[in-house]
Each structure stands twice: as structure tokens, then as C-alpha cells.
Amino acid sequence: MENPRTGQIAVIFVSQRTGADAAGYGAAAEAMAELAAAQPGYAGVDSVRDAGGLGITISYWIDDASAIAWRDHPEHARIRDLGRARWYDWYTLKVTRVARGYRWTRG
Amino acid sequence: MENPRTGQIAVIFVSQRTGADAAGYGAAAEAMAELAAAQPGYAGVDSVRDAGGLGITISYWIDDASAIAWRDHPEHARIRDLGRARWYDWYTLKVTRVARGYRWTRG
Numbered sequence: 001m002e003n004p005r006t007g008q009i010a011v012i013f014v015s016q017r018t019g020a021d022a023a024g025y026g027a028a029a030e031a032m033a034e035l036a037a038a039q040p041g042y043a044g045v046d047s048v049r050d051a052g053g054l055g056i057t058i059s060y061w062i063d064d065a066s067a068i069a070w071r072d073h074p075e076h077a078r079i080r081d082l083g084r085a086r087w088y089d090w091y092t093l094k095v096t097r098v099a100r101g102y103r104w105t106r107g
Numbered sequence: 108m109e110n111p112r113t114g115q116i117a118v119i120f121v122s123q124r125t126g127a128d129a130a131g132y133g134a135a136a137e138a139m140a141e142l143a144a145a146q147p148g149y150a151g152v153d154s155v156r157d158a159g160g161l162g163i164t165i166s167y168w169i170d171d172a173s174a175i176a177w178r179d180h181p182e183h184a185r186i187r188d189l190g191r192a193r194w195y196d197w198y199t200l201k202v203t204r205v206a207r208g209y210r211w212t213r214g
Contacts, residue, residue, distance in 0.1 A: 010119065010203050012165060014153045018213075046121045046199075048155045048163045056155045056163040058119060064206075090212040092153075096117050096203035099171075105197040106125075 005098045008043055009061040015091035017053030025087045028079050035075060041066020060098075067095060112205045115150055116168040122198035124160035132194045135186050142182060148173020167205075174202060 017025065036042055041062045049055035061067040070076060083091075124132065143149055148169040156162030168174040177183060190198075 005201060010201060012117065012119070012153075014165075046119075046163060048157050048161050050155050050157050054155050056153060056165065058121075058163065084211060084213075088211070088213070090210065092208065092210040094112060094117060094208035095206045097206060099202045099204060101199065101201035103197065103199040104191060104195070106191075106195070 005043070005060060005101050008098045009064055009067045010096045010098055011059045011061065011067055012094040012096060013055075013057045013059070013091060014093075015055050015057075016089040017049070017055065018087055018089050019053055021086050024082075028082065028087075032076065032079055035073070036070060039066065039070050039073070041069070064095075064097075112150070112167060112208050115205045116171055116174045117203045117205055118166045118168065118174055119201040119203060120162075120164045120166070120198060121200075122162050122164075123196040124156070124162065125194055125196050126160055128193050131189075135189065135194075139183065139186055142180070143177060146173065146177050146180070148176070171202075171204075 033045065033047075036045070036059060043060040043062050045057065045059045047055070047057040059067075059070070061070070140152065140154075143152070143166060150167035150169050152164065152166045154162070154164040166174075166177070168177070
């Protein structure tokens with residue numbers, strides 16, 4: 001089945017948690033997920049973190065301008081600074097454009 | 108810091124495991140990771156799965172031809188059929204091109 005995300009922007013965030021301040025991190029992650037979902041052009045998210053603290057979050061945006069506006073959102077910038085100060089050992093971020101996609105579900 | 112993956116193809120595979128045949132799945136996943144890494148144009152992987160069986164694997168390729176050749180690799184196709192028969196409830200796959208990227212590491 002064709003996937004409707006073709007043409008969307010997929011922002012791939014891979015991160016390793018420090019393990020410090022789990023409560024603060026959890027609250028901030030929840031707040032950022034809610035705030036992102038309220039932004040113009042938001043198109044969804046896929047997110048997984050394992051028990052060792054390695055995580056991948058992919059946020060989807062209808063165009064590059066929406067993704068850039070979220071990057072530049074003041075509250076997002078503030079939380080990003082906290083993330084570097086407390087919550088992450090490292091992260092990588094890649095901005096990509098979806099060329100094609102498929103989905104499969106057990107029948 | 109600029110990320111060197113700009114221009115690469117990132118293939119995003121999001122999947123939900125059934126929970127069935129964990130040993131068979133583990134062996135196949137390891138074999139596929141090794142086989143992918145031996146293909147021309149392979150440029151790396153990021154992969155996380157949580158305790159509930161939700162996983163995201165992103166494989167990176169130097170160009171679209173490399174990603175397509177891996178998609179069409181006969182052994183990969185055989186394992187994909189097993190995955191649909193046994194290991195996955197659903198999955199989505201998106202082929203993307205990296206426009207820009209960054210990395211950050213605790214100093």
C-alpha cells in the first residue's frame with residue numbers, strides 16, 4: 001500500500017540519554033510532543049527508546065518551512081538547551097525529504 | 108557540527124514485532140545486518156527496539172541505486188517474506204534523502 005507521506009519532511013533525531021533527571025526528561029518530552037503536535041504543518045511522529053537510553057524520534061512535517069519553524073520555536077529552543085545540559089550524551093539530527101513509502105499490515 | 112550524511116539515502120523502517128519466534132527473528136535480524144553492511148553503497152545504520160516490540164531501523168546508502176539494489180537482493184527478499192509471515196504485525200518503510208544534518212556530543 002502506498003504511504004501518504006511522500007513529499008513530507010522527516011526529521012530524524014537519534015539520541016543517547018544520560019540517565020540523569022529521568023523525571024525532568026519525561027515531563028519535557030511529553031510537553032514537547034504536545035507542543036510539536038500543535039504546530040502548523042505537523043504531520044505525525046514515530047518514536048522509540050530502549051532500556052539502555054538509545055532513542056530514535058522521527059517527526060513529520062508537510063514542508064520544510066514547517067520543520068524550520070518548529071526548530072526555531074522559542075520554547076523548543078529552551079528545552080533543547082536543557083537537553084544538552086542534562087539529558088543527552090550525544091544526538092544526531094537529519095532533515096530528510098520522503099521520496100516514497102509503503103506500509104504493510106497483517107491481513 | 109555538520110553531519111556527513113547530507114545527500115545520502117535514509118531508509119526508515121518502523122515495525123511492530125508479533126512477539127512470535129524471537130530466536131528466529133534474532134538470528135535473521137543479525138544475518139540481515141551483516142549482509143546489508145557488505146553491500147556496495149552501504150553507509151551505516153541506526154536501530155532501536157523497545158520492550159514492547161516497537162522498532163525503528165534506519166539504513167543509510169550513498170545513493171538511490173544502492174538502496175534499490177538492497178531492496179532487490181534475493182536473500183533480503185526471502186527474509187522479508189518470512190517477516191510478513193511470522194515476525195511483524197505491521198511495518199512502514201520510507202525512502203528519504205538527507206538534506207542536512209548535525210551532530211552534538213557532550214564536550
